[in-house]
Amino acid sequence: MQVLYKSTRGKGESVTASMAILKGLSQDGGLFVPERIPELGVPLEELAKMDYRETAYQVMSRFLTDFTEEELRTCISGAYDEKFDTEKIAPLTEASGAYFLELFHGATIAFKDMALSILPHLMTAAARKNQVKNEIVILTATSGDTGKAALAGFADVPGTRIIVFYPKHGVSPIQEKQMVTQKGKNTFVVGINGNFDDAQSAVKRMFNDKALEEELDRAGFQFSSANSINIGRLVPQIVYYVYAYGTLLREGKIQAGEEINVVVPTGNFGNILAAFYGKQMGLPIHRLICASNENKVLFDFFRTGTYDRKREFILTSSPSMDILISSNLERLIYRIAGENAEKCAQLMNSLSQGGEYTIEEEMKEQLKDFYGNFCSEGETREAISAVYYGSNYVIDPHTAVAAGVYQKYLRETGDQRPTVIASTASPYKFTRSVMSALSDRYEGLDDFALADALCALSGVKIPRAVEEIRTAPVLHDTVVDPEDMPKTVKRFLGIEA
Ligand SMILES: *Cc1c(COP(=O)(O)O)cnc(C)c1O
Numbered sequence: 001m002q003v004l005y006k007s008t009r010g011k012g013e014s015v016t017a018s019m020a021i022l023k024g025l026s027q028d029g030g031l032f033v034p035e036r037i038p039e040l041g042v043p044l045e046e047l048a049k050m051d052y053r054e055t056a057y058q059v060m061s062r063f064l065t066d067f068t069e070e071e072l073r074t075c076i077s078g079a080y081d082e083k084f085d086t087e088k089i090a091p092l093t094e095a096s097g098a099y100f101l102e103l104f105h106g107a108t109i110a111f112k113d114m115a116l117s118i119l120p121h122l123m124t125a126a127a128r129k130n131q132v133k134n135e136i137v138i139l140t141a142t143s144g145d146t147g148k149a150a151l152a153g154f155a156d157v158p159g160t161r162i163i164v165f166y167p168k169h170g171v172s173p174i175q176e177k178q179m180v181t182q183k184g185k186n187t188f189v190v191g192i193n194g195n196f197d198d199a200q201s202a203v204k205r206m207f208n209d210k211a212l213e214e215e216l217d218r219a220g221f222q223f224s225s226a227n228s229i230n231i232g233r234l235v236p237q238i239v240y241y242v243y244a245y246g247t248l249l250r251e252g253k254i255q256a257g258e259e260i261n262v263v264v265p266t267g268n269f270g271n272i273l274a275a276f277y278g279k280q281m282g283l284p285i286h287r288l289i290c291a292s293n294e295n296k297v298l299f300d301f302f303r304t305g306t307y308d309r310k311r312e313f314i315l316t317s318s319p320s321m322d323i324l325i326s327s328n329l330e331r332l333i334y335r336i337a338g339e340n341a342e343k344c345a346q347l348m349n350s351l352s353q354g355g356e357y358t359i360e361e362e363m364k365e366q367l368k369d370f371y372g373n374f375c376s377e378g379e380t381r382e383a384i385s386a387v388y389y390g391s392n393y394v395i396d397p398h399t400a401v402a403a404g405v406y407q408k409y410l411r412e413t414g415d416q417r418p419t420v421i422a423s424t425a426s427p428y429k430f431t432r433s434v435m436s437a438l439s440d441r442y443e444g445l446d447d448f449a450l451a452d453a454l455c456a457l458s459g460v461k462i463p464r465a466v467e468e469i470r471t472a473p474v475l476h477d478t479v480v481d482p483e484d485m486p487k488t489v490k491r492f493l494g495i496e497a
Contacts (some may be wrong), residue, residue: 003065005032005231008293008334009345011420017064018126021119021232022136024225025207030345031330032231037280038062040242044256044284047246052089053080055243056118056236060147062281063235064122071125079118079236083107086256090114090240092247092420095391098263098406099253100399100423101244108178109426109465110320111271114240115233120157122232123224127159134222136492138162141199141227143267144171145320145425147189148178150226155184158494162226163188163489168479171319174429174447178465181472188492189476190485195313197324198482203227206486212301219495228270229327237274238281244420245283254418259286260492261419263401263409266290266298267321269328271422279369286417291405292374293318298326302372305364308356316377317397317433320425325351333359336366371413375404381437383407388438394424394458427454428466 004014009030015023020032042058050058056076057069065074080089084105093100127136129422136159140150147164166179168191179189179379192199206212207223216222228234241262248254262285264272272290279285292299293316301307309324316322321466336359337343347357375383380397383404387395393401402421409415427434431450435442442453448470455462482487490496 001038001065003038003063003070003074004035006035007031008033008330009341009348011341016066017231018066018129021122021126021230022130022132022224022228024223024227028202028345029208029289030202030341031229031328033331033334034063034231037277040283044249047329048249049243050243050246052239053077056080056239059242059281060235063231066129067122067125070381071410075118075121075125078121083117090243092251093246093393093423096387097405098419098421099244099248100136100393100395101240102423103240104426104429106149107152107465108145108148109429110145110149111422111424112145113152115228115236116146116149116153116226118236119226119230119232120153120160124157124159126232126297130429132222132275134217134220135222136160137216137489138223138226139203139223139417139489140225141164141196141203143196143320143322144175145429146227148175148182151179151182151184151187151189153227155182155187157186161188161221161490161493162475163190165190165192165203165485166194167191167195167199170195170315171434172321172430174431174466174469175319177469177472180474181477182475183467190488191479192482192485193479194482196322197313199485200227200325200327202482202485206489209486212486215490215495216493220491227327228268234270234274234277234328237271238278239421241275241278241285242283248418248420257284259284259417261285261287261289261409261415261417263289263291263402263419263421265318265321265398265422265424266292267323267326269298269326269332271424272309273328273331285369287409287415288370289402289409290370290372291402292372293321293380293401294374294376295322295324296374298329299372299374301329302367302370305361306352306356306358309351310355317380317430318401320328320398321401333363336363340367371409373405373408375401379404382467384434384437394427394434394454394460395423396427396430397437398425399423400437416458423447426463427458427461437475443447
């Protein structure tokens with residue numbers, strides 16, 4: 001049965017999956033959501049026998065119903081190949097009484113690779129399917145990891161260009177180096193004088209700017225989004241939760257039908273929303289545990305029902321979660337508002353006008369599947385140290401926020417269900433924070449010396465992504481104010497002087 005996509009805010013018509021992927025964001029500023037969540041439709045026992053690609057086909061074909069089997073399988077095999085350093089693609093490692101689902105084995109050693117390695121394939125297939133003549137311009141705001149993963153995914157893909165904006169002083173040195181050394185004739189990387197939310201808001205304004213859209217169209221371009229609001233990002237992220245369940249079955253850690261918990265270090269709410277969709281498809285997930293860092297808007301929201309972004313923006317050691325506006329939460333709000341687009345639009349409007357909204361009691365009751373908590377910077381360091389000294393396993397600060405929150409959940413609930421922790425970045429991406437959490441001994445070492453020290457300590461080989469940037473030249477050095485982003489885009493596309 002066909003699954004169509006409609007906006008969380010509008011009365012606009014429904015579109016096919018391929019159109020939703022091409023558009024990224026709906027015309028009315030809302031996010032595309034499936035009209036219904038399809039059933040997984042695979043006996044759970046069968047999951048144990050499937051490799052990553054087969055699982056991906058089973059999950060994605062339920063959602064992307066206007067793609068043929070051949071198209072989807074081609075996209076999947078083009079994405080989940082030797083770019084990943086393990087055939088398992090997303091392996092599970094048992095440590096500290098939980099299962100760490102390692103989502104960092106792709107080109108940029110962070111979980112964004114899971115979706116961004118397949119998005120360009122889905123997008124070019126979707127463009128062919130819809131007879132798109134324009135060149136597709138990917139416009140992305142990044143808090144660090146999305147940018148590089150999108151650049152790696154789209155670099156030199158024919159018919160596409162990619163422009164990435166990042167907060168000049170809000171990403172780690174390695175994250176910045178990874179981006180500004182990006183090769184590819186169709187890539188453009190720009191630092192902005194502002195934080196991630198400034199970048200994201202300006203990108204959203206460009207997407208909603210009709211005059212700009214017409215100007216681009218005349219020049220043979222159209223925008224699309226690789227941000228986690230694109231349904232083509234969200235759907236591939238459901239796959240690894242289903243795959244993790246299959247792995248637990250295969251390894252005899254659970255029985256078919258047994259419930260598990262999932263802990264997700266959260267920023268834009270895309271990763272945890274994918275787990276929620278997995279549960280809606282029929283995957284036996286008990287609690288969705290939403291872990292925040294000191295930017296704990298979501299923790300406060302789950303406790304009080306009020307989402308309030310009017311607060312200080314805190315730079316933490318888990319920069320990919322330094323976010324005050326979690327865009328993908330809108331899809332959950334829409335759902336718990338009984339799929340009432342008007343209600344959803346109202347709440348989102350009060351967020352952008354007044355900086356906050358409060359949901360009704362009725363809506364709040366539907367959040368029972370979720371548990372929210374957060375870790376301070378100190379607690380994050382303690383979690384890194386506890387997992388290493390307890391299990392000889394090194395985790396990055398984002399994953400540590402999740403591990404720390406899981407300990408709080410255990411203390412509060414005593415819930416002994418098997419638990420999967422989404423491990424969203426390799427510790428090699430955040431060596432300074434990781435090593436300083438383990439000992440004072442490493443102070444004063446440069447980033448590459450730290451990588452060598454981490455290798456000696458963990459016995460885990462230094463990933464290719466880190467080796468490469470040791471010597472790579474800087475190819476992008478543009479820095480602009482947020483107001484000047486549209487001008488910068490046009491200049492790069494050669495539209496205007
Ligand atoms: C993007 C990111 C997150 C947050 O994921 P969301 O889907 O935005 O909630 C967490 N950890 C890392 C390392 C990331 O790159």
